[in-house]
Amino acid sequence: DTAVSQTPKYLVTQMGNDKSIKCEQNLGHDTMYWYKQDSKKFLKIMFSYNNKELIINETVPNRFSPKSPDKAHLNLHINSLELGDSAVYFCASSRGHDYEQYFGPGTRLTVT
Amino acid sequence: AQTVTQSQPEMSVQEAETVTLSCTYDTSESDYYLFWYKQPPSRQMILVIRQEAYKQQNATENRFSVNFQKAAKSFSLKISDSQLGDAAMYFCAYRPLTGGGNKLTFGTGTQLKVEL
Structure with missing residues (x-):
């Protein structure tokens, strides 16, 4: 009964390629997020969507x-992947402005 | 802009002992949420504990408790009776009560090692 799932878990690709990471949540939440965790493990939000509408675009x-x-x-x-895009990307979801965000397992992207 | 600072990149604790992880934050808001997340080697982000700034009482979840000092903007995590399974990276995080799109701002993390 996975709450927030991401595919793939690992992605290795070459510079210049285009790739997608998918996220799905079965919690009935209406807000979803993408975070990036860099090689120093620093986590930062990238995007937030509420009811399919873009809310945050860092x-x-x-x-x-x-x-x-x-x-x-x-x-x-x-698009056009770069070496610096190598990171772990986390998807998360929450129920509107409820304070708890549930995270997916992360996708480790490696660009060579 | 809100910032979250964790000044301890690494901490060690003996099994069954107590350890405290530090976190300070900067905000001009009066109402907000604070969190501690745990990230074990599996990479999964796990919510450990949360604190609402409008509550004076410190949050507690089993062996985990916080020391929330609003005036000092300090939010430390105490782990009692440490277990091997507590070994992980711990992140402190801030979220405004309203506005900001429910954005979590994370600290840089503290790697906790638990020794036998």
């Missing part, structure tokens, strides 16, 4: 484009 390169087809899904598409 200073992220426009090569990153989130897409929310419905409230249960928030996918992250990355």
Whole structure:
């Protein structure tokens, strides 16, 4: 009974490629997020969607484009991958402005 | 902008002993939430404990408790009777009560080692 799931868990790709990471939550939440954890383990928010509407868009390169087809899904598409994009990407969800966010297992992206 | 500072990159504790992890934060808001998350080697982010700033009583969850000092903007985590399974990276996080899109701001983390 996975609450927040991400696919794939590991992704190795070459510079210049385009890749997507998928996120799904079965908690009935209406707010979803993407966080990036860098090599020093620093976690920072990238995007937040509420009811499929973009709420937060931090200073992220426009090569990153989130897409929310419905409230249960928030996918992250990355164009023209760069070495610096290597990181662990976490999806999370919450019930509106409820204070608890539930995190997915993370996707380790390695760009070579 | 809100910032969260964890000044201890690494801490060690003997099994069954008590350890305290430090966290300070900066905000101009009067109402907000504070959290401690645990990230074991499995990478999963696990919520350990949360504190509402409007509550004076310190939150407690079994062996985990916090010392919340609002005036000092300090939010430390105490782990009692440490167990091997407590070994993990611990992140302190801040979230405004309203506005900000429910954004969590994290500290840089403290790696906790538990020794036999």
